[in-house]
Amino acid sequence: MSRSTRRVPVVFAALGDETRLSLLERLSKGRRCSIAQLTDGTRLTRQAVTKHLRVLEKAGVVHATRAGRESVFEFDPRPVAEVRTYLDRVSRQWDEALDRLRAYVE
Amino acid sequence: MEDRIEKTIELKAPISRVWRALTDHREFGEWFRVKLDGPFVPGETSSGWITWPGYEHLKWEAVVQSMEPERYFSFTWHPYAIDPAVDYSAEPSTLVEFRLEEIPAGTLLMLTESGFSKLPEDRRSLAFRMNDGGWTQQIGNIEVHVAQHA
Numbered sequence: 449m450s451r452s453t454r455r456v457p458v459v460f461a462a463l464g465d466e467t468r469l470s471l472l473e474r475l476s477k478g479r480r481c482s483i484a485q486l487t488d489g490t491r492l493t494r495q496a497v498t499k500h501l502r503v504l505e506k507a508g509v510v511h512a513t514r515a516g517r518e519s520v521f522e523f524d525p526r527p528v529a530e531v532r533t534y535l536d537r538v539s540r541q542w543d544e545a546l547d548r549l550r551a552y553v554e
Numbered sequence: 555m556e557d558r559i560e561k562t563i564e565l566k567a568p569i570s571r572v573w574r575a576l577t578d579h580r581e582f583g584e585w586f587r588v589k590l591d592g593p594f595v596p597g598e599t600s601s602g603w604i605t606w607p608g609y610e611h612l613k614w615e616a617v618v619q620s621m622e623p624e625r626y627f628s629f630t631w632h633p634y635a636i637d638p639a640v641d642y643s644a645e646p647s648t649l650v651e652f653r654l655e656e657i658p659a660g661t662l663l664m665l666t667e668s669g670f671s672k673l674p675e676d677r678r679s680l681a682f683r684m685n686d687g688g689w690t691q692q693i694g695n696i697e698v699h700v701a702q703h704a
Contacts (some may be wrong), residue, residue, distance in 0.1 A: 460557060460671030535670065539559045542665060546563055548585040549663075553567040553575045 462507035475523040558668035566660045
């Protein structure tokens with residue numbers, strides 16, 4: 449639990465960038481993509497895409513595998529789901545605390 | 555998925571009553587289930603022990619940020635610090651804010667907890683940047699995907 453808790457800000461940080469979000473959005477369609485494919489149709493350099501993919505990889509939201517001479521990247525929905533589960537839990541705790549506050553003052 | 559939690563509730567109690575329940579450390583402890591060592595003082599650390607059955611071994615710690623009588627109360631803390639073996643001081647802290655407003659029925663209480671994306675010092679290089687519009691919208695798209703694959 450504390451491990452996924454610790455990952456929360458890292459996942460947020462990884463997702464808090466428009467370029468990375470757009471890369472992730474493409475990957476989240478379910479297909480594996482190479483750096484070349486992800487660079488195609490964008491104004492980004494290959495180096496920039498690689499740099500952003502490494503940040504996403506560090507946060508665990510994408511995984512790289514070798515396919516011949518190139519790396520292909522794949523979306524992993526679990527960290528995003530973990531963050532959401534975590535926020536849901538915090539949210540529920542507040543609901544309960546505020547219910548007790550209500551009972552206490554009314 | 556937002557970087558904050560927001561709650562709004564209407565309480566059938568006068569604003570002075572709600573203010574006391576929030577900021578008197580004994581009253582706060584009653585509903586929040588924590589036994590605090592002393593009164594809340596802006597700028598100072600408030601500490602105590604959780605009184606929730608089964609969690610009494612857990613320390614409660616927060617830094618009071620601001621107290622504007624019958625209007626605004628805020629503190630920072632480490633959310634969900636449940637593992638006594640972990641030193642949470644290096645973990646990101648969130649800001650908890652209570653805003654009060656008088657309404658005919660009594661008091662409107664707005665709670666916000668924000669800063670889940672805030673990073674400890676050593677991770678500043680990855681600093682979170684809030685994007686207007688794009689962020690929420692695109693997260694929405696990813697969320698749909700997560701929901702389908704959960």
